[in-house]
Amino acid sequence: MIPFYFEIMEANQWLRDFSRDYFLTFINQYLAFKTRNKSYIQMMKDFPVAMKAAKKENFDDIAEWIYHVEKRFHNDSVNSLWVMVVDAPRYIVENSDNKILHMIDEFQHINRYIFKDQDCEKRIDKLAGTYFHTCEYRNAPFLVSGSWVGWLMDDLNKQLPGRFIKYPMGNMPENESVETIFKYAKIYNVPVTEQSAYLMAQLTEGNPFYIDGLFRSKNQNKDFTTKQGILETLEYETLSLNGSINNTWMEYLEAAFDKINDVHAKQMVIFLSKNRDRRVGHSEIREKLGLEMTDPELEKKLKALYRSDIIEEDSGLYKGVGDNIFDKIFRRSYSDDITSFITLEAPKEYKELIDKWEDKYKKAQGELNLYKGKYLEFMVWNHLEHAYKNQELYNEMFFGLPDGFVFEKFEKILSYTAPPLNTIQFQIDVFARPEQGAYALIGEVKNRRQDAPFTIDEAKAFVQKAEELVRIERIEKSILFVVSMGGFRNNALEYIKKNQIAWSSDDRWLVHC
Known part of the structure; x- marks a missing residue:
């Protein structure tokens, strides 16, 4: 199975x-996969x-395809060019x-940003439909995804009916959210604590868009080491018109309302948002909002809002939508008393939420060993x-x-997960990728109590994972290490010494550098 991502x-x-870029992106990835030469992926289109x-x-067969597509690119109509390249992979x-696995991301843009003419004045609003037959072949299956689910599903339902099975991707589970926050903190060089990472994971409800928005925030007073600092950035991003999270949602909402074009749409969303903890029927919606319409008429309007993911x-x-942040953004622009909501209601609701999660964290602190481990990983990276x-x-x-080991600058330091197609699946806590000629550092991290020291079985499993990483990444020189805050069992330490693995139980790993 050869992956093709576009x-x-x-x-x-x-x-x-667009046709040229689509075709050459596939060719570059095809060559990279077949030769295992990653540089082809970045090759000029x-x-x-x-x-x-x-x-x-x-x-030779690929060279022949390139010849004919280039010839059509220069001499034929744009329609005939697209017909050729859309089926080229299969x-x-x-x-x-x-087989080719097509993975087309942001598919909802295909009917909005592709034009027949060079001046980009004649939009092709049914280009998605050209995949109607292409996407049904077993030797070239399709995965399509999009960040604006409502638009994506509308296009699929209207132009590619029955061709795709819907797999909604929910928010990340709690453990993955915390891990993501630590990785963002490392990449953006923004300090976090074990507790603040937990609180951010709960407030964002594991939504990667919200996590990304908080770390990218332009808020001048961004501080994720304290509860108040988190709240200030969250309020800036959702209640200020300068916040990127607010701007992105409002851009989508305004486009959705324009498309639905119904005078009652905002009223219905406000009412349902206020009652998002329970299901509401047609009769209650009609009664509360004073709507004079039949059930089928109301159902049509509600379906339009549902398909827009609102x-x-x-x-x-x-x-x-059961989403605290979306609720605040929507009410910030459409509530009856916007000033009161921005200055009083929303900050109060956010504070109640973070206080609730802080209390839960303190009560369950001894049970959150996973987060302790992820926090130590983050600290070791730094x-x-x-x-x-x-x-x-x-x-x-x-x-x-x-003897004489010298720490060098590293090109990249993060955890490492085996490629999806690798026969052995594993994860390494720390992979410090070296610049050319230096040692790579490959590490296992355990943040446990003294009564749960590192074992010989864990040491052996770590060595096996590290050897596989070295093989996959073609590492020439590497040093393995284990950081275990709970110490080491005697036989584990003997094994570590015998296999020339470095080790540490130093408390200073948990102190910010």
């Missing part, structure tokens, strides 16, 4: 240029460059045992990033490093 950009594009690479790798593997449906009953500045300190914190 993201449809949110920018006006001429179909001729240019016909002569692709032709040179195909000939170099002796892919035709290329048709007479082989290979309300939820359950067995013919409706309720507001320490290793600065280790080259203080060689003496970090050589002192480790035992078992090679």
